Amino acid sequence: MAILVTGGLGYIGSHTVVELLNNNFEVIIVDDLSNSEKFILNNIQEITGKKPIFYPFDLRRKELLHQVFDAHTIEGCINFAAYKAVGESQEKPLDYYENNLFTLINILQEFKNRNISNFIFSSSCTVYGQADKMPIDESALLKTPESVYGKTKQMGEEVLKDFANAYHSKICLLRYFNPIGAHPSSLLGELPIGVPNNLVPYVMQTATGIREKLNVWGNDYNTEDGTAIRDYIYVVDLAKAHVAALQKLMTNTSVETTIDIFNLGTGKGSSVLEVVEAFEKANSVSVPYQICDRREGDIEIAYADASKAEQELGWKSETTLQEALKTAWNWQKYLETKTN
């Protein structure tokens, strides 16, 4: 019996595959390598001593997906496969809606036809927009996200809730705050394509000299140092939450519809300048920066109330910002040895 992990060679997917293998799950990865690299598969094997089954194809190819379900007894899915670049999603909305939603529906059709349950969906705190109060718990009002990317996450959640209600299935929506860092082995991490959008990859490329300066998007927010606040969660901690969520779904033998929703964050907000400072301290490097205008679409502040995950999954974030940023830097150095 196996767990299907779509996008299993991607950033959060690969870390989750490692945790699943460490917990003795059989893992089947489907990944089209559109935002990941084949060497990650070997690195997963190097870390765990186990090789997951890997199918390189685009999940829009229904017939290939059907064959995977025919070939294996799949008892659950963690669905990471999705496009995730916010700016690009505005330029190519149809590609985002098609890729992020059709692939989800294709998997759910297989689940429905074969009466499979246990589906975990990668959602995002972007579904809350600028929440009215901090920390954000799961009952906070959902707001229509500004980006097409964010809308695909919110729509994906709706598709899954309707699926669960109609077919009495068990699903779990995991709303990530800002994932950062890399595997302690330095063999897995984030691989941004082109100029990174997200803060930590940009900080790393500035520290290493690929970028001249970090642009800090705005210092006129209503926060202590004026820069925006986010909840940065270490990717290995995040990966472990998936295993806990899966175990909860799989040990729930009730035939009732189950819709679990969890915020995954540390519960602590850090400003952009605090992240820069923590990175510099953790790695004894300097990160030159300049203050720029606010970035369009950015919110002021978001951090999680992750107490529901602690109570119901027995999970909580364990890694400090500095520790996480140290792993990020080690990964950057590993990447340099690969390209040199």
Ligand code: UD1
């Ligand atoms: C972004 C996405 C969000 C997505 C998340 C995934 C936007 C508007 N939102 O969130 O939908 O779910 O990534 O991790 O892109 N910053 C700088 N300089 C930089 C980069 C970032 O100052 O070069 C600041 C941003 O203004 C923000 C903070 O750092 O205040 C974090 O930015 P980022 O890593 O892009 O994450 P989010 O914007 O929170």
